Amino acid sequence: MAEGDSFRSIFVDTNFDTHLAVAFSPDDTVADLKVSGIMALSCLSQCGTNVTSELGKDIVNYLFIHLKSSFGYLVHYKEKVNNLQQTFEDLRSVKNDIQRRTKAAEKNGEVVDDVVTSWLRKVSELEQAVNTMLAEIRENKRSFRRFYPNLISRYKLGKEATKRKLDAEKLQEKGNFATVSQLPPPPSIESMPAGDFMAFSSTIEAMNNVLKAMRDENQQLIGIYGMGGVGKTTLMEELGRQFSISKEFGTVIKVVVSQNPNIDQIRREIAEELGMRLFGEGESAARKLADRLKKETKIVIMMDDIWSRLELRVIGIPIGDEHRGCKILFTTRTLQACQLMESHASILVDVLTREDSWTLFKSKVGDICRSPDIENVARKVADECGGLPLAIVVVGRALRGCSEKSVWESGLMQLKRSIPDELLNVEEQLFKSLELSYNYIKNEEMKLLFLFCCLFREDYEITEDELTRYVAGEGFLKDVYSLDEARGKIHLLVHDLIASCLLLKTERERSVKMHDVVRDVAVYIASKGDDCFFVKAGLGMRYWPESKTLEMCKRISLMNNDLLELPDQPNCPKLLTLLLNSNPSLKSISSSFFQGMASLAVLD
Structure with missing residues (x-):
């Protein structure tokens, strides 16, 4: 050696x-x-x-x-301690920044990376050790022998300060994280909480197909189609809920298009979802919205109830190479509408299987359908609903707890009747199911309140206060002597209509809306009854309708249109309620306009 x-x-x-x-x-x-x-x-x-x-x-x-x-x-004891303190202050600043980023990530539903969590733990451990050492240094300053400090202690602390400084520098170098978190893996469909979404075989298949298309970079425009009442909107709302939690596709925006789309309104709603105040209309507003949307790295715009081709660029939605991170998910009743929209993927939401239909029906009717006398006819009633969840639910709620076989048989006969020609756009099973549910309402006030809800335009969120004003104005509520009493009774009736699945809750407190198919059926029923409604709300009408039926009508709704003028003296002797609100182009009304409306009680 x-x-x-x-x-x-x-x-x-x-x-x-x-x-x-x-x-x-x-x-x-x-x-x-x-x-x-x-x-x-x-x-x-x-x-x-x-x-x-x-x-x-x-x-x-x-x-x-x-x-x-x-x-x-x-x-150089003091110098080394000072160097440590300065280095550790720099490390602490990095730590604070990382902690802010991790908290923001967790708030957005993201999962913090293990390496980041480990780094933060090591910094905390080092911080504890440094604090202990600094406390010992402070104690050392107070310890003097013949006016000299403890030199051995100084030596040890100087050495430790050098080591801790190196540790802090290494941690600071490793703390340069480009990202601190990851999106959580999407939950399996079976593990999702149900809510209004029903995890049957057809809905699970549709959900999986949508997720597959959403994760394909080449599929930007995705259509969900199926019969009215099959659950397209519910499926899309569940997807939106999941996307909002996982942040997998970035920002999530939801708007309703409807049969007669208002481009300016759709544009404003998208802007509001982005926290943007959009002034003006037309191309200028569209450019501003497009510029704002391009700032979102990833975004999903969910558009419910499309009936025909919708020009996305006219709205201000950048697609294609303009914004590859923008996904459009829409619902429609027909495959043809998907083709008109040139969707990259068209996904069918099919009706429920016979067995799934029976399972859902039993859950709404209750144990009575297990009765030997009832089960056979109950299965036939469920079959007549045609696998449409909305039809199954409303019929099930209407017959819930009913133990009389004759009532079940009567209901079955109603479901077997043919539907009127005026409702060819409504699925036969759905119309008959909704009509049965309406007929089974025993409270006449509740029936009339249900029909009042169809006076508003499609997809309108109806407040209980609006209903109270109109209903109290007509005075058809019994045993009500004040506005507060009327408001309380309306609240109870609305609650029962929601329980019957004839009205839908909204995110706003004390407000409801009608499913578009339910509204179609309600408008038909209201137009044929003794009370005779005439409803043309939100259709873009410019002139007063020429119809002899107006003479027999008790309620007319022309709200949310573009009426330019009104006739001088229409003959509407039975008219109780006239709704003309939200017609911005209507500037004046003739003084003789109301002379033929001797019974008019409510005007808006």
Whole structure:
């Protein structure tokens, strides 16, 4: 073995710090410290080496280097502590920034990376160690022997400060995270909470197909189609709920298009969802919206109830190469509408299987359908609903708890009747199911309130206050003597209509809306009854309708149109309620307009 190798092996096995600690007695003066390092050379005698020999020179040189370093811990003690504190303050700033980013990520439903969590833990551990060391330093300042501090303690703390500074620098270097979190994996369909979404075989298949298309970078425009009442909107709302939680596709925006789309209104609703105040109309507003949407790296715009081609760029929605991160998900009743929209994927929401229909029907009717007398006819009633969830639910609610077989048989006969020609756009099973549900309402006030809801335009969110004003104005509520009493009764009736699935809750408190198919059926029923409604709300009408039926009508709704003028003196002797609100182009009304409306009680 070479001499250099032998002396290094000796000192590897020798605790040099121990020798140095012995050399530095607590009673040493500063002058003594200049020569006290020589005591550490006593280890030469352990190996019988002459200082003047080659090995001795190497050992002395080796000792000198280490003594110089060790003296640095002592002599530059304050500097090393100050350097540590500065380095750790820099690290603490990085830590605070990482913590802010992780909290924001968790708030958005993201999962913090394990490496980031581990880094934060190590920084906290180092912080605890540094705080302990600084506390010892403060204590050391108070400890004096003959007016001199404890030199051994200073040496140890100087050495520890150097080590902790290196640790802090390494952690600071590793803390340069480009990202601190990841999107959580999407939950399996089976694990999703039901809510209004029903996880049957047809809906699960549709859900999986939509998710597959959404994750395909080449599929930007995705259509969901199926019969009215099959659950397209419910499916899309469930997707929106999941997307909002997972953030997998970025920002989620939902708008309703309807049969007669209002482009300016759709544009404003999208802007409001983005927290943007959009002024103006037409191309200028469309450009502003497009510029804002392009700032979103990823975004999903959900458009419910499309009937024909909708020009997305006219609205201000950038598609194609203009914004590859923008996905459009829409619902429609027909495959043809998907083709008109040039969708990249068209996904069918099929009707429920016979077995799934029966399962859903039983859940709405209750245990009565298990009765030997009822089960056979109950299964036939469920079959007549044609696998449409909405039809199954409204019929099930209408017959819930009914134990009379004759009532079930009567209901079955109603479901087997043919539907009127005026409702060819409504699925036969759905119309008959809704008509049965309406006929089974025993409270006449509730029936009339249900029909009142069809006076509003499609997809309108109806407040209970609006209903109260109109209904109280006509005065058809019994045993009600004040507006507060009317408001309370309306609230109870609305609650029962929601329970019957004839009205839908909205996100706004004390407001409801009608499913578009339910509204179609309600408009038909209202137009044929003794009360005779005439409803043309939200259709873009510019002129007063020419119809002889107006003479027999008790309620006319032309709200949310573009009426330019009204006739001088229409003959409507039975008219009780006339709704003309939200017609911005209507500037004046003739003084003779109301002369043929002797019974008019409500005007809006």
